[in-house]
Structure formats: C-alpha cells, structure tokens
Amino acid sequence: HFPRKVRIVEVGARDGLQNESVPVATATKLELIRRLSDSGLAHVEAASFVSPRWVPQMADHREIMLALRDSSAESPTTMSTTTKSATTYSALTPNMKGLEAALECGVREVAVFGSASESFSQRNINCSIAESLERFAPVVEHALKAGVRVRGYVSCVLGCPYEGEIAPAEVAAVARELKAMGCYEVSLGDTIGVGTPLKAKHMLEQVSREVPITQLAAHFHDTYGQALANLYAVLEEGIAVIDSSVAGLGGCPYAKGASGNVASEDVLYLLEGMGIETGVDLAALARTGDWISRELGRPNGSRVGQALMAS
C-alpha cells in the first residue's frame, strides 16, 4: 500500500523560522528558500501574512513574496536544478486582510489554518473553530476566483497543548469543512508531536472517510521523537504528501514545547530507503540544513543531516 512517489512540502522557512527568537534577516530567508528550491523541492512554504504583533518573525512577508515573484519572473533562479520545474511558493493567510496582501504580492498559493481544538484555535487565531471556518470561507472563495490555489491545515490532530486528547471525529469534521470550501488538500498537523503510530492510523482512517486520502497530507512535529514512526504508519495507509522542515527547524509560537517539524533530511532518507521517489537531492538538502543551522547558531535538528555532514 506504500505510495510510489511522495511530494514533500518544505515548511522550514515558515513553520521553522516563525518560532526563532532571534530575528532572521530577510536576505538569509531568501537564500534559504533559493537553496531549498535548488535541491529539487517543488513546494516551499515561504511566509505568513499574519499580524506582526502575533508573529514578529513573519513580519517581512511582503518583501519575501515580492522577491520570490520577481525572481520567478526572471525564471532561472527559481527553476530547480534537479527537477527543472518551477517551485511553488506558498504563504499562510488566516483572513481577508492577509489574502489581500498576499494577492498584491503575486502569491500563487495560500493556506488557511484551522484547528481541531477549541482552545488552540482561540490561542492561535483568536476565534472559535466555527468562527474560523466562517472567516476562511470568503478567503478561499476570493483566492479561487483570483486563480490562487488554497491548502487547508488542521492543527492538534493528535493532541492539544491545552486540552490533551482530541477525538478523531473533531479532526474529520474540520477537514471536511475545509475541503467543502475548496481547499485542494488538507494537511493534518500533529502540532505538538504527541502522536504515536496506531493513533495516527486510527485518526487517518476516520478523516479519510470525509476527505479522500489523495487530498490529505501529514504535517508531523517531532517533539516526542515519534514523527518518523507516525509517518511510516500513515504512508502504509496511502498518504503521499508529507510536510517537513529542513534541519528540523520549527515549532509553533502558540504551542509551548512544540519543537521542530520532522526534519526533511530524515524523511528523505526514510523514503529513499523504501524506494519511494521524491525528486529531491538529499545531499544538497543536507548541505542547506547544515548551512541554515550555522546561520541561526543552533544545532542541526536532523539526525540524517548530522550523519551525512560528518561522513
């Protein structure tokens, strides 16, 4: 049942950097994004059009997306050297204000982000789950009218930092609404990395009754060291889109203790070992992970990255 190919959505420049306490220069972010694209990643999440008061690290969203639009227009720099195809750069847009700014910057793909937990929804986007869905509907509608694709996120799919266990039925209900609104894909976030493989499978079984598995992605954080095991479990169920972060950068400012997303290098090593194609150059990505870890003055959060750079 394992897929033959997996699409990696690289979220390090967004989910990763949003949680860095030291300011990261816009030029460094752009260099990171260029290197990620050059390693063959076809989808790089690059910014969030959110309030700079809530997430200061994403305050340069306009500069980032305008620079990527301009470099795409000039073409070669954003053509991945491995796949020779253009990279999609996406951005988070929680409301109309965010979407309008994103459209002004020529963004071609956006994401709305909801939660399966009421408390997390309040803390993260300052509204209830029902209010968030009401807010997302016009965002998705306007984006689609403008020819922009929309991805949906559901947070806390395997647990919440404030509520603990979350029922899979809650996840399925939010995922169903996001798909019904017009999201082409729904990414299931284990925001605080508390899941284990059989729970991940069970959750996915319930969600895939509402949204076909071909329209679902796994977005797992590695806080408890379970992310690769959980990914193996959902790959076996047919998941073929994985969100990951170079060097395991990341966390979430509204989920204390949420360490990085599963490292992209670790995911690639797992997939290569299983004979699953990704189109990404692992050695190039490991060099990028090593470079950004040094830039940020933090240890490399990828075990595979560490091993490759030491050998």
Ligand code: HMG
């Ligand atoms: P709010 O305070 O309820 O919004 O925040 P508001 O509409 O009342 O506006 C308040 C102020 O924010 C106003 O400014 C607005 O202009 C401004 P003021 O007049 O006070 O100067 N504002 C904005 N500024 C820039 N861009 C915007 C925007 N909207 C309003 N789009 C809001 C609501 C959603 C804006 C806020 O809660 C927010 O920005 N939250 C961001 C939270 C966030 O980014 N979290 C991290 C991403 S989610 C995540 O990481 C999980 C994920 O990885 C999956 C997983 O792991 O589970 C996706």
Ligand code: MG
């Ligand atoms: Mg996340």
